[in-house]
Amino acid sequence: MKTDAVGFRLAKQADLPAIVRMLADDELGSQRERYEEPLPESYTAAFDQIERDSNHELIVAELNGEVIGTLHLMFLPSLSFQGGLRAQIESVRVDKLYQGQGIGSDMMKWAIERSQKRGAHVVQLTTHQSRADAHRFYERLGFKGTHLGMKLSLK
């Protein structure tokens, strides 16, 4: 398979099952997602909110008409850094069948370029401390692990 045949674009509602399947197909994701037919309505509701908001872009990687990767890119207006726009990336996944071929890296570079064009001064993300492979992956893309990511669960 040639990586350059992979395209990146904004997600459509029809892509939702493929995206949720990838979110669920993961050690941490399997504990918190529900990939079933039909999809729980909460996914569609969240998709609608994301699609309506010009500061949110749900991205998919596509190969021969099949969705094989995803990430959620968001733009966050902020006062800090002299009112500088931040880009943030969440929920990065590549289909397990297609991992190790540079698709995730190309998808991230595409999102980084998109952030740059939009005028963001930084791209930020967090990854679970346990995902050592992910840390190396992002370091190779130029990210620096300067911050501690903290979470408070409300449920």
Add this chain to the structure above:
Amino acid sequence: MKTDAVGFRLAKQADLPAIVRMLADDELGSQRERYEEPLPESYTAAFDQIERDSNHELIVAELNGEVIGTLHLMFLPSLSFQGGLRAQIESVRVDKLYQGQGIGSDMMKWAIERSQKRGAHVVQLTTHQSRADAHRFYERLGFKGTHLGMKLSLK
């Protein structure tokens, strides 16, 4: 001074100089902000964007009509966690003259309660690895440092 005299509310444009002063009055902030009269226009532009977006809330703590604390609370629609809403907090500051009196803690609790009412399943934030005091402060509020926060500077 009694902490219970401190009130929390959404910021108004007139609060902007006080907020930027606090963002700048800090070891890391002083390197990247410009607190001057008049304020650089980029701050006002960012404030307008934040104010127009119902997923963003710039919060201030007020004591006797004076702004002495701030944080930026944002709500992020997301597909993960079954389409669960995330709350995120950035740019937390308390005026140096009023630190150590529980004001930051009360302001955070107020923001956490607001996130809960809005239906967020998590509150997330990142702090620079060098801010050991901040880590302890957030841990006391129940936050857990489960993630590595990574940044890629685009400027």
